[in-house]
Amino acid sequence: MARRSRRSIRSELNAWPGYVDALSTLLMVIIFVLLVFVLGQAFLSVALNKRQQALDQLEHEVARLGQMLSLEHSHTTALQGEVASLHKAHDEDMATATSLTAQLNQQTSERDSAQAHATALDTQVAQLNDQLAALAAALEASQTAVRDRDRQIGNLGMQLNVALAKKVEQLQQYRSEFFGRLRSVMQDHKGVQIVGDRFVFQSEVLFPPGGADLSPEGVQEIRVLAKTLRQVAGQIPADVPWILRVDGHADRQPIHSAFPSNWELSSARAITVVKLLIAEGIDPHHLAATGFSDYQPLDRGTTPEAFARNRRIEFRLTDR
Numbered sequence: 001m002a003r004r005s006r007r008s009i010r011s012e013l014n015a016w017p018g019y020v021d022a023l024s025t026l027l028m029v030i031i032f033v034l035l036v037f038v039l040g041q042a043f044l045s046v047a048l049n050k051r052q053q054a055l056d057q058l059e060h061e062v063a064r065l066g067q068m069l070s071l072e073h074s075h076t077t078a079l080q081g082e083v084a085s086l087h088k089a090h091d092e093d094m095a096t097a098t099s100l101t102a103q104l105n106q107q108t109s110e111r112d113s114a115q116a117h118a119t120a121l122d123t124q125v126a127q128l129n130d131q132l133a134a135l136a137a138a139l140e141a142s143q144t145a146v147r148d149r150d151r152q153i154g155n156l157g158m159q160l161n162v163a164l165a166k167k168v169e170q171l172q173q174y175r176s177e178f179f180g181r182l183r184s185v186m187q188d189h190k191g192v193q194i195v196g197d198r199f200v201f202q203s204e205v206l207f208p209p210g211g212a213d214l215s216p217e218g219v220q221e222i223r224v225l226a227k228t229l230r231q232v233a234g235q236i237p238a239d240v241p242w243i244l245r246v247d248g249h250a251d252r253q254p255i256h257s258a259f260p261s262n263w264e265l266s267s268a269r270a271i272t273v274v275k276l277l278i279a280e281g282i283d284p285h286h287l288a289a290t291g292f293s294d295y296q297p298l299d300r301g302t303t304p305e306a307f308a309r310n311r312r313i314e315f316r317l318t319d320r
Helices: 002-186 216-233 262-279 304-310
Strands: 192-195 198-202 243-249 287-291 312-318
Touching: 216 262, 243 262, 262 287, 262 312
Parallel strands: 243 287
Antiparallel strands: 192 198, 198 312, 243 312
16 A cells, blocks of 8 residues: 555656646747737837827828918918909909090091091181281281371360260259359358368258258258259250269267168158259259268267267269
8 A cells, every 4th residue: 555655656757747748838939929919019009109290290290281271262362262263353454445446446447537527627717817818918908008097096186075074064063053052052051161162051050859851941952952053054055964962971879760770861851852953954974862861971070079070961063
């Protein structure tokens, strides 16, 4: 029994090195496989890294190409706009060229017409030159007659000036006579005076304050003046132009009557006097009524006496 046990143990001990060798061999195989796997992983990782870099480069290139494509698309759009604008400008240029061609044709036609008209005008100018030559001869002949007429006109002008001077002198004589008679008739009348070439009535002599209707005394004064004027006018020749101008004047005080202003009052008083003169037989062709309001004062003072002097009716015997 013991011998059998020893044999078993011996045989088991003889088998163990084979197991160890087998395990060693298996371990070496596993290590080799692992080594191969690790190397494969390393090479694969390197390859993957290279591929990733290449992929990144490709993506970067794709992005750059996309940007270039976008820029190219924008440039293409701009070029298309420029092409459209150029087409439009070309169409406008063609229209302008067509219009210019039509204008050129019209101008050519007008030029031809103008040339024909110029030829006709040349003919007319030649005819006019002949007529001008004839007119020059007639003008030269008439200049002598014109000079003679100028001398006659000059003589007539001198004669007319002399005649006018005589008329003015005659009128001056009649004016002196008229004022002389008035002076002799009215020298004692209060409020009546001679001032230069004017015969002056104070307004209070003829009119009530603020009114344009002659007072009874005023009517009598104007009738005396009209009688004197008729006597003198009967002696004035018909060809002597004369006018008795009746001027109405007021003072500068504010007006308190039915008249809006001193313009209307002074004009109405002058017209009233003229109407009475006409009624007394004075030819209206020799009468004129004017109103000066308060703008032609005799006295620029502000006293009642100064205002009274400025309220007046003036008579002037003058030429037309």
